[in-house]
Amino acid sequence: MVVDARRRVLQCASAGCGYRTDRLPTPEAVRDAAVTHLGQHAQRERLAAHLRSCNCRTAGCAWHVGSRSCTGQIVLVLFRSPGGRSWHLADACETCAGAIPHAARVPMRGPVTVATPEPVRRRPRGGEARSVAEQQAAARAALAYTAASLPPGVSGEARLLAVVCALRVRPTGLAPLPLGITRTLRLRAPAGALAELQEARWLHYLGRPCGGPAAFVPELAGTPGRKRAGQWALQLLADRRTIVLPAPTRLAALAVSAAEDRHGEAFLLDPEGTARSCGLDEKAFEDALADVSTAGVLADWYPLPSGLLLCSLARAGPRRGGG
Template sequence: MRLAGTQAAVRRVWTVELRPRAGGPRLFCIQCKAHTHPVDVSSARSAALTHLASHARAEALPGHLRTCQCRALGCTWHSRSRGCGGLVLLALTRQAGGRSWRLADACAACAAATSETAVVPDTLLGARRPKPAGGILRRAHHGLSPGPDERARVREMLTYLSATLPQFTSPAARLLALQCALRSDTRGHVTVADGLLRSMRLRGRRELWLELAQAGWLETTSPRPGSVAVRLLDATVLDQAPGRGARRRAAHWALHPTPLVLPAAAPAVLRLTALALASHTFRTEDLDAVSRLCGNSPQQTMELLDRLVSARTLAAWHHHQDTDEVLWQFPQQLPRYSADRDS
């Protein structure tokens, strides 16, 4: 991360506000002074993110020139301070109960410590990732360990959904939104087969589609026999990279997130928590960050971790109160010293 240098730091902070106007509320951009057409509350979130993303694309900078904007202001965006650290990322923050949205460069430590903040992955800004050597595409199989791309793609989308969906969105609706986002085409259309819904134990759960529709995130289209067809209203999701095939492999892994696979009959809140943990490359994360991925409070997250241990999905977990980090251990995971000795 670049914290200082000989060149003047470039300010990369963009904010839009939802302001009341005759004919309906409008979004106002603090930077370009642009007003949108009247929007309703349900579509304001998507419109705000679309506008903010356009600024980030138009004002793109090489990684070595990006600096933590939170640090530049004395880390006033969060109460808990452990110092800046990690890569500089694009952090999306929901403010004033959704009446204001901020997109800014922030280091990983500041992004994790700022409330109601999620990292916007590069894949949602059209940044293409390098293809595997030789153009070989790996096929996902049930029960096999995921590659780093599938794991990262699921974590990125969970992070993005934690900011775009209302905080009270149910775990089952979040799992459904994840599958729709990863399987949608370039126009935002996706047809969810009846067999997929049955495998997720979500078949016939019409209230989940209604929940996402009321949040302004999708709308149902012409129904097809044995499936549900929807169109995503979140314009930012339409700019995902890489292609649909790679995203579908990530969606498949999310159904069986080894090594934390739970029975399909397990409650959705447990399956979502296990998926959030399995999507991390390192088995440690801020408690608040894990809670945001699942839409839970920190206390609820700790209770769910206890339930995962009771179900033997996790071997153990520990909360470091001084750093507010949680560390978890997968079943049959060798102790670190033993693994180092055998290598």
């Protein structure tokens, strides 16, 4: 949440939100509007326990002084930048939450680590039909989870495969990886990507005689089935426009496309946070955006004085339908 104290105007930096106020009468009104709007995000965007991670660690513990070991439960914290220009609502471990200046824990009613499931339409042949908005949210969560859980130095192909596994994992912790998936993704070295993730102990590859090959992701065991949540992401990653791009650039295309709120409308993007979710620094992410634009996924993008990017996607893209 970006605050223009001089004009007393708020602008939300959350991907796809677009919330912006007119001039507010008093500084207190600015504070109340910021807290109210961030609270609405907290209620609408609860994540399942397995997708919650310390966002401070993902940012390199840049929100507080000194390097600390992330410990304790994940809590929701509200904090402002030292100058008061921006307000943030984020998950953090208890250690980081206690070290972030100007931070307060946000009490949540009920089990904050589990999202309340909404009724979904059932398909005749199994699986859950999910709206594109739900699949976009799942893609954003998978990108955030892999950014926090993968070690530094993991290749782009290994990161892309990890995102796909996170989207396809079943309650058993198994993410089916039939040969058709790796062929569809056209990974240059799928065996090498799997080996990287196994060496990092992020997953265990199982060449099962029955049921086909799968990856076992220990940290995601016990989570709701999400196979259908990955269909939209797979379609984008294997799109004819993106399939020729390097894996990190394809992840950037996925991250940008998942940030669109209303189909066909411009949306705001946080370049720093989105770059981290793709395993890129900001300069590499800027180069990736240029390639995504050249490929015809991103129609236009330009920086705003707030540091955010105003983006619009090209009209041609993955089918806007569930599953």
